[in-house]
Amino acid sequence: MLDYLDSLWVIFVAMIGTILTEVINYILIYRHDSYKALKEKIETRSEKLLKEKNVRIHAGNEKSQNKTINILTEDLKDLNMQLTQKKMVSTVATGVAAFFLFGTLRKSLNGVVVGKIPFEPFSLVTKISHRGLPGTDYTECSFAFILALAMMVLREITRRLTGFEPKKNEAPSILAPPDNWQPK
Amino acid sequence: MQKKIEKQQRKKQAKNQEIKQESILQFKEKWENIQKLFRNFYKNEDTIEWQKEDLQEILLWTRFIISFVLGILFGLIPLTGFIAIALYLLVSVGFLEIYCRKKHHLDPEDFGSAFTFASAGLMPSSALFLLIWIIVYSNFNSI
Numbered sequence: 001m002l003d004y005l006d007s008l009w010v011i012f013v014a015m016i017g018t019i020l021t022e023v024i025n026y027i028l029i030y031r032h033d034s035y036k037a038l039k040e041k042i043e044t045r046s047e048k049l050l051k052e053k054n055v056r057i058h059a060g061n062e063k064s065q066n067k068t069i070n071i072l073t074e075d076l077k078d079l080n081m082q083l084t085q086k087k088m089v090s091t092v093a094t095g096v097a098a099f100f101l102f103g104t105l106r107k108s109l110n111g112v113v114v115g116k117i118p119f120e121p122f123s124l125v126t127k128i129s130h131r132g133l134p135g136t137d138y139t140e141c142s143f144a145f146i147l148a149l150a151m152m153v154l155r156e157i158t159r160r161l162t163g164f165e166p167k168k169n170e171a172p173s174i175l176a177p178p179d180n181w182q183p184k
Numbered sequence: 185m186q187k188k189i190e191k192q193q194r195k196k197q198a199k200n201q202e203i204k205q206e207s208i209l210q211f212k213e214k215w216e217n218i219q220k221l222f223r224n225f226y227k228n229e230d231t232i233e234w235q236k237e238d239l240q241e242i243l244l245w246t247r248f249i250i251s252f253v254l255g256i257l258f259g260l261i262p263l264t265g266f267i268a269i270a271l272y273l274l275v276s277v278g279f280l281e282i283y284c285r286k287k288h289h290l291d292p293e294d295f296g297s298a299f300t301f302a303s304a305g306l307m308p309s310s311a312l313f314l315l316i317w318i319i320v321y322s323n324f325n326s327i
Binding site: 004007011031050114115116117118119141145146149150152153155156157160161162163 | 203210211214215235236241244245248258259262263264265266268269305307308311312314315317318319321322323
């Protein structure tokens, strides 16, 4: 017999986890002036890059435009790298927080069927969704799957509502090669 | 000495109050911005130049609403199996893609790639759909 309170409890814990993560991020990263300055730089550089790319389409002077775009792209990559480095400590801290949350739920809900999945999930998904549950009915769902889904949703909502992340209209990935790179 | 401590405490309190007001203001601004984006996307008849980040934001929030509604609907009917997932993707991806192209005459290639509209906020909104669908189905329909 499913207890609806179990799934609500998991979502509540996910909410606490997300708020805790944001508080940790705020204390360790977002409130510092260096982060605010970095965020502003990323936003202004990406806006400039977007403008340059639009101007490039209409103008005929491609060489100098390419040079400006490459400089801005490299600049943005460096800034994104700095951002990633700043977030490293908070990533570890939030990982530890998530570990404790998971442990808290495991004590009370291990082996308990929290929900019923309305389809037969893939084998990769059953590793999470059927975690700790007895039997072979893979439509039975454990707390781990509900927790993972809830954290994914709540993290995105919190991230969007708090607005601490920089707006990256044209930010390239730090792994992406420059636009004019050619393989040998 | 006492006066110095009191002065420092007052400064700290004032700074904390400032941070609190700043965060409330930021949250209000963010909320107003989302409302403005919704108005521009759904009600405004004028042609607007959309920025990638704003477009992704509005697509994300719309997908969240679609996911929430469809999750409850499919959980209550109940609609099970991969057909429900296919229907969800059809509505979530298809409707917004057509809306962006026909109503706003936007080309996803202008914003990065052909999948810009399809992929904006798809992962978290799919997670929300699955979550709501599972919870509603489990509590209203399964034994």
